[in-house]
Amino acid sequence: MAEREPVIGIDLGTTNSVVAFMQDGTPTVIRNRASTNLTPSVVALSKTGKMLVGQIAKRQAITNASDTVYAAKRLIGRKFSSPQTQDGVKSLPYTVSAGEHDDIRIQLGDKHFSVPEVSAMVLKELKLDAEAFFGKPVRKAVITVPAYFNDGQRQATKDAGRIAGLEVLRIINEPTAAALAYGFGKSVNGKIAVFDLGGGTFDVSVLDVSSGVFDVIATGGDTYLGGEDFDNRLIEWLVFDFAKENGIDLRKDRMALQRLKDSSEKAKIELSTSKETQINLPFISSPPGGGTALHLQKTLTREKFEELCGDLIAKTITICEQVLNDAKVKSTDLKEMILVGGMTRVPKVIDAVKTFFRRDPCKGVHPDEVVALGAAVQADALTSEDSEVVLLDVTPQSLGVAVAGGYVRRLIPRNTTVPTSVTEVFNTSKDEQTTVKIMVLQGEAEVAHQNELLGEFILTGLRKARRGEVEIDVTFEINSEGIVSVSARDRETGLQQSIQVTASGGLTEDELKRILEEQADLMLEARTGEEIQTRKLELKGLMKEVEELIPQLDKATQGSEFGQDAISKAKSALENARKAFDAPMLSKVNESMDTLTRTISLFKGVLERIK
Amino acid sequence: MAEAEKVDIPEERQKEILAIEAKLASNHFEVLGVSAGATSEQVRDAFHALSRKFHPDRFHGKQLGSFKGRIDAIFRRLIEANSILTDPAKRQAYLDANPFVRAAIRAATGTTAAHQPVAAKTAEEESRDAERRARLSRHPYLAKVTAVQDHLGKAKAHIAKGEFSHAFTMLNLANQIDPQNVEVKTLLADVRKKAEHLRSDTDYKRGLTALEEGNEDLAIGAFKAAVNASASNHLAAFKAAQLLEKNGGDVKEISIFAQKAVDASPMTVEYRVLLARMLELSGMKALAKKHFEEALRLGPDHPDVKKHVKKRWPF
Numbered sequence: 004m005a006e007r008e009p010v011i012g013i014d015l016g017t018t019n020s021v022v023a024f025m026q027d028g029t030p031t032v033i034r035n036r037a038s039t040n041l042t043p044s045v046v047a048l049s050k051t052g053k054m055l056v057g058q059i060a061k062r063q064a065i066t067n068a069s070d071t072v073y074a075a076k077r078l079i080g081r082k083f084s085s086p087q088t089q090d091g092v093k094s095l096p097y098t099v100s101a102g103e104h105d106d107i108r109i110q111l112g113d114k115h116f117s118v119p120e121v122s123a124m125v126l127k128e129l130k131l132d133a134e135a136f137f138g139k140p141v142r143k144a145v146i147t148v149p150a151y152f153n154d155g156q157r158q159a160t161k162d163a164g165r166i167a168g169l170e171v172l173r174i175i176n177e178p179t180a181a182a183l184a185y186g187f188g189k190s191v192n193g194k195i196a197v198f199d200l201g202g203g204t205f206d207v208s209v210l211d212v213s214s215g216v217f218d219v220i221a222t223g224g225d226t227y228l229g230g231e232d233f234d235n236r237l238i239e240w241l242v243f244d245f246a247k248e249n250g251i252d253l254r255k256d257r258m259a260l261q262r263l264k265d266s267s268e269k270a271k272i273e274l275s276t277s278k279e280t281q282i283n284l285p286f287i288s289s290p291p292g293g294g295t296a297l298h299l300q301k302t303l304t305r306e307k308f309e310e311l312c313g314d315l316i317a318k319t320i321t322i323c324e325q326v327l328n329d330a331k332v333k334s335t336d337l338k339e340m341i342l343v344g345g346m347t348r349v350p351k352v353i354d355a356v357k358t359f360f361r362r363d364p365c366k367g368v369h370p371d372e373v374v375a376l377g378a379a380v381q382a383d384a385l386t387s388e389d390s391e392v393v394l395l396d397v398t399p400q401s402l403g404v405a406v407a408g409g410y411v412r413r414l415i416p417r418n419t420t421v422p423t424s425v426t427e428v429f430n431t432s433k434d435e436q437t438t439v440k441i442m443v444l445q446g447e448a449e450v451a452h453q454n455e456l457l458g459e460f461i462l463t464g465l466r467k468a469r470r471g472e473v474e475i476d477v478t479f480e481i482n483s484e485g486i487v488s489v490s491a492r493d494r495e496t497g498l499q500q501s502i503q504v505t506a507s508g509g510l511t512e513d514e515l516k517r518i519l520e521e522q523a524d525l526m527l528e529a530r531t532g533e534e535i536q537t538r539k540l541e542l543k544g545l546m547k548e549v550e551e552l553i554p555q556l557d558k559a560t561q562g563s564e565f566g567q568d569a570i571s572k573a574k575s576a577l578e579n580a581r582k583a584f585d586a587p588m589l590s591k592v593n594e595s596m597d598t599l600t601r602t603i604s605l606f607k608g609v610l611e612r613i614k
Numbered sequence: 615m616a617e618a619e620k621v622d623i624p625e626e627r628q629k630e631i632l633a634i635e636a637k638l639a640s641n642h643f644e645v646l647g648v649s650a651g652a653t654s655e656q657v658r659d660a661f662h663a664l665s666r667k668f669h670p671d672r673f674h675g676k677q678l679g680s681f682k683g684r685i686d687a688i689f690r691r692l693i694e695a696n697s698i699l700t701d702p703a704k705r706q707a708y709l710d711a712n713p714f715v716r717a718a719i720r721a722a723t724g725t726t727a728a729h730q731p732v733a734a735k736t737a738e739e740e741s742r743d744a745e746r747r748a749r750l751s752r753h754p755y756l757a758k759v760t761a762v763q764d765h766l767g768k769a770k771a772h773i774a775k776g777e778f779s780h781a782f783t784m785l786n787l788a789n790q791i792d793p794q795n796v797e798v799k800t801l802l803a804d805v806r807k808k809a810e811h812l813r814s815d816t817d818y819k820r821g822l823t824a825l826e827e828g829n830e831d832l833a834i835g836a837f838k839a840a841v842n843a844s845a846s847n848h849l850a851a852f853k854a855a856q857l858l859e860k861n862g863g864d865v866k867e868i869s870i871f872a873q874k875a876v877d878a879s880p881m882t883v884e885y886r887v888l889l890a891r892m893l894e895l896s897g898m899k900a901l902a903k904k905h906f907e908e909a910l911r912l913g914p915d916h917p918d919v920k921k922h923v924k925k926r927w928p929f
Contacts, residue, residue, distance in 0.1 A: 172674070216662040328736065385674040393669045412749065416742065420693045422670070422686070483671065 010143040010172065010386050011133050012378025014180070015126060015160065017076040017203030017229060018345065020044045021375035022129040025383035030184055030376035035132040037597070038590035041371060042132070044202075046124045047071040048111040051544075056128040062597050066604035068096040068261035070111050074231055075121045077203045079163070080156030083107050087227045094235055096257040096264075106510070117510055119159050120518060123166035130167055144169045145382040147374050149204040150176035151224030151399045153445045154457045154487045161486070162510050166518055172385050174484040177201070178208035179219055179396055180377025181343040185368055186212050187380045187392065193338035194220070196327075198356055198364075199374075200319060201344035203229040207323050209330040209337075215391035221330035221418045222399050223322045228315065230271070230346045236311045237267035241282065241301065249297055251288050258608070259287050270303050275348045279304040285565075286612035296612045309351045316355050323359055329418055334360045341365045343373055395420055398481050405442040405451040414479055417447065424480040428494070429462070431473045437465045441477060443489065460489050466496065538592045539584060545599040546580050549573055552606045559613045569609075573602045622677040630667065635684050641715045642695035642708065651719035654700045661696035668692065703743055711760060713767040762792045769801065778809035814844035821853060830857055841874055848878035852885055859888075865896045876905075883913040887922050 011033070014021045019041040023032045032040045037058050047060035048070040055063065064071040074095075081088050083101035092099050098110040108115040126146070133141045146169075148160050157174050164171035178197035185195070191212045199206040206224035210217055241263055242253050253259040266282050273280040284299040327334065342364040346352060357363060369376075384390035402415040404427070414425045429439055439462040446454030465473050474494040481487050492499055510518070553570055560566025580595040621628065634645075643650045646660045666672070668688050678685065698704045709716045765788035772781035785802040792798065821836030834857045840850035855871035858864070872889035879885060890905035906923050913919055 211658070213659070213662050216665055218658075218662065218665075328738070385671060391666070393665050393671060395665060395669070413745065420697060422690065423693060424690065 007386070008143065009133065009137045009139070009141050010145070010382040011130075011141055012180070012375050012380070012382045013126065013129055013144050013146045014177070014372075014375035014378060015076065015122060015146055015148075015163075016044055016374075017074050017201055017231065018044060019202070019371065020125055020129055021372055022133050023372070023375040023379040024133070025379050028188070030187065030379040030383075032372050032375060033133050033136045035129075036135055036590065037593035042125070042129060043073075044076065044122075044125045045071060045073045046075070046111075046121050048114075052112070053541075054124060056124050058597055059593070059600065062600040063604055065258060065261050065265065066607050068257040069098065071261070072097050072109055072111065072121050074203055075109070075118055075125075077227065077231065078107050078109070079118045079122055080153070080159035081107060081118075090227075094238070094254070094260075096260050104511070117514070117518075119163040119510055120166055122160065122163035126163055126167035126169060130169060142168070142170055143172050143382070143386070145173045145175060145378045145385070146171055147177045147180045147378050148174055149199075149201075149224060149226055150178050150206040150208055150222040150396075151204065151226050152176075152485070153226075153400055153455050154485065155455065156226065157484060157486050159510070161484075162515055165515065172382060174486070175378060175381050175394065176206070176208070176219075176222070176396055176399075176485070177204075177374045178206045178222065178343065179210070179217065179394060180375075180381065181341055181368070181373045182208070182210045182212065182377070183217055183380045183392065183394065184373045184377035185339070185341050185365065186217065187377075190214065191338070194330075194332055194336055195339040195341060196323075196334075196337050196360065197341045197343060198319070198323070198347065198360075199224075199343035200346035200352060201229050202346070203227070203231050205229060205319055205322065207319070207326050209326060209332055216393045216395065218395040219397045219420075220332065221326050222397055223326040223329070224399065225318065225322060228318060229344075230268075232315055233271055233312050233346065233349075234264060234267045236315070237270060237303070237308070238263045240307075240311055241267070241299065244301070245287075245299055249288070249290065251290065251297070253288060253299075256288060259284075262287065262608075271308065271349070274303070274305045274308050275350060277305075286609060289612060305350070312351070316352055319352070320355055320359050323356075334362070337362070339365050341368050341373075343368070343370050345371055394483075396483065396485070397421060398423070398485055400445045400455075401447055402457075402479060402481065402487060403444050403454070405444060409451045411444055411449060411451050411454060415481060419481075421481045421485060422483050424478055426476050426478045429475045429477055429491075430471050431465065431468070432470055434470045435467045436470065436473070437467065438463050439465065439475065441489070443479070443487065445487075457487055460491075462491050466493065538596065542580060542584060542592055542596050542599070545596060545603065546577060546584075548603055549577055549599055549606075552603065552610075555610060556606050559610055569605065573606070576602055620677065621679045621681050623673065623681060627667070628681070631681060631684055631688065634664075634668065634688055638688065638691050641712065641718070642699050643715070643718070645691055645695045646699070650715065650722040652699075654702075657696060657699040661692060661700075664692050665689075703739060707743075710767065711763045713763075713770050758791055762788045762795055762798065765791070766795075766798060766801075769805070773801075773805065773808075776812075778805050778812050781805045782809045810844040811846075814840045814847040814850065816840075817843060818847060818850045818853075821850065825853075825857075830861060833857060834861070838871075841871065845874060846878045848875040848882065848885065851875035851878065852882075852888070855888055855892075859892075865892055868892050869896060881912060883909050883916040884918050886912065887916075887918040891922060 009024060012023045021032060021041055023030055034040055035042045035057065039058070042057045043061040045057065045060040045064065047055045047063060047067055049055050049063065050067060060071060077091055078088060078099070082105045084105055088107060100108045100110065100115065102108045102117065107118050109118060109121055130141055144164065146160060146164050148157055161171050161174055178199045181197050181199060182195060192214065194209060194211050197208045197210070204224065204226045205228040206222065208222040209220045211220055246252055253263060262284055266284055270280045270282050280303050282299065282301045282303055286296045287299045288297045290297060337360065340360050340362055342356065347370050353364065380392060381394060384392040397418045398415060398421050399417060401413050401417045403411040403413040406412045414427060415423055429441065431439065441460045441462070443457045443460060444451060444454040445457050448454050462475055475491050476494055477489060477491045479487065479489055553573055556566060557570060576598045580599055583591040583595040637645055643652060646657060646664065648656050648660045668685060670685050670689055673685055698708050765784045769781040769784035769788065772784065782805045785798055785805055788795065788798045789802055817836050817840035821833045821840060824833035824836055834854060837850045837854035837857065840847050841854060851871045851874040855868050855875060858868045858871065869889060869892035872885060872892055875885040876889050886905050886909035890902045890909060893905065894902035909919055910923050
């Protein structure tokens with residue numbers, strides 16, 4: 004048998020990303036080159052001008068807050084002026100600006116990147132991980148998106164895949180992928196629900212599964228509700244109390260903000276297993292006009308955490324109610340309930356879900372990996388001859404056009420199985436009119452402007468006639484990926500009408516082309532050997548930096564207990580790094596780099612405060 | 615030609631695709647290959663089974679040629695059929711608009727789908743339905759089709775109950791909206807005739823009752839009305855003529871009704887004889903002779919012939 008070209012499934016998450024493939028009929032996660040399953044979706048431009056992706060980028064975030072991008076997924080495909088972006092910008096340590104057509108640009112160093120470009124860096128990292136694993140180039144992938152993503156967000160994700168040098172076979176919905184991984188290879192028959200609360204987005208889907216057919220009946224969600232929002236609640240609480248005590252707004256200091264974010268996330272994770280946790284941030288700030296450095300020290304109980312985030316959890320349950328209602332399914336009709344996403348480890352979330360669905364969630368599904376595994380199943384189903392898997396997904400939001408008076412005419416209601424299309428007749432309203440403008444909207448609001456504007460389509464070159472005489476059939480189509488396209492035809496002449504699309508939000512085709520050209524020379528496939536060599540050089544640099552910092556810190560802390568403890572830890576880290584350098588194992592090298600980066604950021608932070 | 619095309623689909627599957635493509639214009643049940651009136655569950659199972667074969671993903675990355683369009687169209691049609699038949703409100707609306715399908719269900723199951731329980735609608739479904747109806751009604755073409763189908767459905771219900779004049783009204787409305795609709799036109803002609811017969815028959819019976827009661831004036835009026843409603847009601851025409859003669863009515867008027875009776879039933883001897891006598895009375899001897907001869911030919915032994923014709927022989 005000829006060996007098949009490898010195809011991968013990628014879960015491009017808000018916080019973490021995972022890549023998987025089909026190994027002898029079993030979906031399997033591909034570990035990254037640092038030997039972990041999860042790759043943080045973090046991209047940074049180091050002080051030395053190097054692009055860092057993943058764990059290494061996350062580790063240096065504190066010392067390099069303004070040039071470290073996380074949670075890019077919360078921005079992808081959105082407009083700069085959208086309320087979500089405006090809300091997000093306030094709590095982001097990196098700089099976000101408006102692009103030419105109200106799109107979002109992220110600043111790294113002195114360069115401005117589009118969001119798909121940043122996401123592409125994460126995808127490329129995953130692609131390289133897969134290539135290191137297979138020992139050959141990987142070109143084809145299935146990428147997942149939240150089910151509630153709209154057309155623009157899906158397009159932008161696909162663009163990111165293209166920029167990363169991947170042929171995106173299919174964009175599929177995360178909860179659907181989870182159901183696929185859960186039901187694959189089992190004889191599951193019946194209705195199942197998937198509750199997916201991730202780092203940045205929330206989805207819930209109800210599926211009807213019957214021998215290999217995964218038929219989504221209804222889906223709902225919120226693309227701006229996830230772990231990040233829980234973290235932000237904790238940060239607000241810490242910042243507010245700190246401001247009350249010391250009169251200082253920590254959010255104004257990017258480094259402090261990044262440290263707050265880090266410790267909030269850690270505290271949240273710890274509270275999943277323990278009843279209370281300590282938040283300890285020494286030297287967080289120095290008071291204006293001099294004086295001793297300020298420390299932030301607080302105890303956070305699980306009760307307090309639940310109180311701070313209670314409304315977020317309630318919001319997910321409201322959406323669940325609506326989806327069950329749409330699916331015309333009672334919770335007792337469900338065969339199984341699957342929890343997906345890191346946030347479903349939070350005890351209060353589990354409790355709320357259990358109470359609402361009146362059942363224990365399914366055990367044996369890994370909440371962080373199941374989506375990537377499902378993507379791998381679909382990737383395999385699309386490329387292999389004998390797959391039994393068929394996905395029938397739905398469009399999460401209604402599609403409509405703006406009509407006179409600022410209202411919406413719904414053309415395709417939400418939860419319609421895709422692919423689907425609808426044809427609508429448009430008339431000219433003036434004599435000799437040669438163009439017709441159509442505004443395509445996505446969303447459930449009755450009023451046009453409260454929906455997402457997918458784009459403005461202008462029918463041009465209409466034949467000249469009296470008003471109302473020219474009738475144009477406009478066909479709106481949603482494909483299997485949930486991506487919308489529009490075509491038009493003159494009813495009488497049968498001529499295809501040209502349509503001009505004015506992009507809103509995402510990248511235009513020209514921009515995408517330019518980016519792809521610029522990247523062409525960077526598209527060379529990585530080789531593991533070369534990779535180790537470069538990483539070793541980087542490690543050497545880091546070791547040197549730590550060695551130089553140790554005497555400085557010693558002097559600054561003047562033999563205090565904290566200082567001595569830190570220095571001895573740094574020395575042992577250096578010792579480990581030397582060992583890793585001699586034994587050329589990529590995972591060990593990466594591990595040491597992480598430790599050293601962490602040490603450097605801590606030392607620098609302390610030195611800066613003491614000075 | 616599809617046969618000559620080089621496509622990356624097994625021949626067996628190609629045949630299946632062409633076979634289902636040929637069915638696409640049929641009703642939703644037939645497209646899914648289930649019996650008319652199949653339950654939601656049966657519909658969904660059939661849809662899933664067909665999806666396994668015809669979902670475009672099953673042909674991903676293959677050389678499809680003209681089959682690509684076919685497969686896309688088939689799958690879209692399957693989705694449409696499934697989504698309508700598995701949603702109680704949509705199914706109801708579909709059956710209301712398509713009495714043929716409802717008739718097929720009645721034929722297949724012996725029940726009418728109209729009596730199947732429909733789950734109570736939630737407020738949201740109601741509002742969505744209302745929105746859908748409003749949208750449809752805004753659309754001139756759909757509004758026309760829906761209205762015609764609506765009237766047609768009602769008309770058929772009336773026909774089934776024998777209420778031809780109500781059916782006629784409905785069909786007339788439908789015909790005004792869409793004069794091109796062949797079904798409406800043929801039904802309209804048919805129903806018009808039936809409605810006339812019914813009316814004529816009623817008037818005729820009214821006449822007979824009046825006759826029994828001895829009210830001959832009323833009877834004449836009723837029989838005349840019956841003839842006016844339907845020219846083919848020869849019984850009424852003859853009765854009218856007879857009564858008029860008996861009451862010394864105008865010969866011309868009597869011959870008109872006799873003529874109508876003969877026109878509607880040319881083989882009846884009594885009508886001929888009566889007509890001939892009236893013609894003879896009004897001085898049209900040649901015409902009278904022709905009808906006497908015809909009566910003789912039709913029934914040489916008929917009592918009327920013996921009474922009136924034989925004595926005139928050989929004219």
